[in-house]
Amino acid sequence: MVHTTFNPAGLGFRRELIPALQQAVPPEIGFFEIAPENWAGMGGRSAHTLRAFTERYPFVCHGLSLSLGGPGALDETLLRRTRDFMRTHGITLFTEHLSWCADDSHLYDLLPIPMTEEAVRYTAERIARAQDILGMQIGVENASTYIAPPGAEMTEPEFVRAVVERADCLLHLDVNNIYVNSRNFGFDPHAYLAQLPLERTCYVHVAGHCVEEDGLVIDTHGSDVIDPVWQLLQAAYQRIGRPVPTCLERDFNIPDLPTLVQEVAHIAHLQHQAFGAQAVAQWGAQAHSVNRQVA
């Protein structure tokens, strides 16, 4: 069975879902996303299983450990192994977070970068180096944060724009992260969205979150996507004006596949609504042929 066309609507590829996906991949799922940190450099059953999927479906790589804004040295070995992994599996898009996760050693989660001019230059230089090693432009994702590091010299959308323009990279837009930050820091998510360099968008994330008793919103990827986040996605599509692959992230409290697929189908529905069936189908056919040539 070979996919001939696909929606630019995808799902995070998780081990919990593999048995159901091995039975059948629902046609709503146009592509999968994986973290190279969880899959590259592995042998055995995991590697076999992944190979069986990457031979038949497009995949996107979404990194977690690169620490683009971190004080430690850029991990060029990780980049080269990610590049080899992407070649092996015919993957042509890599994105990472605009955050940091390591000083001299790893802390293993994503932390906010102080938004200064110096940090813009430093981070953009590292992104440019990453792009050199990977041999492609990468997407950089607006992150969810719970603190505003002191000494900020600009707003968050200004910081994102300054970094991606200076690095000449692409934007990985996460609409749930905008929503989470808007709640935690009290700003208008639509106004924030409008200030991002959306013309550079290569990829979009949508996800659920949870709200703690005191109102703090935590970016858990453990619940259904809520309406205000879907509305942000619609607004983003209007502003971007062309189909962009959009992935549903679900990392905790994972429901069964048919339930999850309803949200993937909703992404596809919004894409059809925003861009028309023809534009979406054209995008899918083109992306699919690129992916197959590489594979």
Next chain:
Amino acid sequence: MLAFQEFQHQMAAHLRDPHHTRRPPGVPKRRMGVYNELLFNNVCGFLDSCFPVSRQLLGDARWRRLCRTFYRDWPSHTPWFREIPRELVRYLSEHHIAQPLPVWLADLARYEWAELAVDVMDVTPPPHDPQGDMMLSSVCLNPARVDVVSPWPVHRIGPDWQPRQAEPTFLVVFRDAQLDVQFAEINAVTAHVLSLLDQGLSGQQAFAQLATDMKHPDPQALQGFGQQLLISLREQGVLLGTRT
């Protein structure tokens, strides 16, 4: 150091040791608490799933304390999440840990880690002949393998039994042709033979060397025993045949 990195170093120091370091200036307690919890829980998730027996035997409080000092004191340089458990194994065997721990814990943890390590080990068997005469040719060992050598019978340790006395133990954890992880208990002699074969010796050469090492009175008898042993190890999947 660039100015903005001072904040990052302060934050990293606080994340590693929230009880003994100050919060970075300007960061509210509640918000910093979110990060402290998120990051530590993330690391604990990888450790908990790899070491179920160690965790159960220590009990939740002592296990969590161990995870905390690991996160605080051991610099993990690996970007690969599956290697966080290997870092704990190294911490247990290489770092001085103040917390009183069972004397066999480091070895038990290594044994538990071996299952994960072998399952995902990125190795391909070298060219070999599964039917080759292992007495005459250089023997091919299964490369998807971790040898666990311990003074403690780590494979028998569980909630109902913990060793009081040392008992030298030799285990081979390996991945079979169906990609399943298997465990084989071997003895000191077999472990020695495997190490000789790993150097590229044929069966005959390995058992001749063994006879010398053991000062065996009847080296020829050892060769007969050896052939049976090699065939049995090949049937189990520890050996793959002869190198070609």
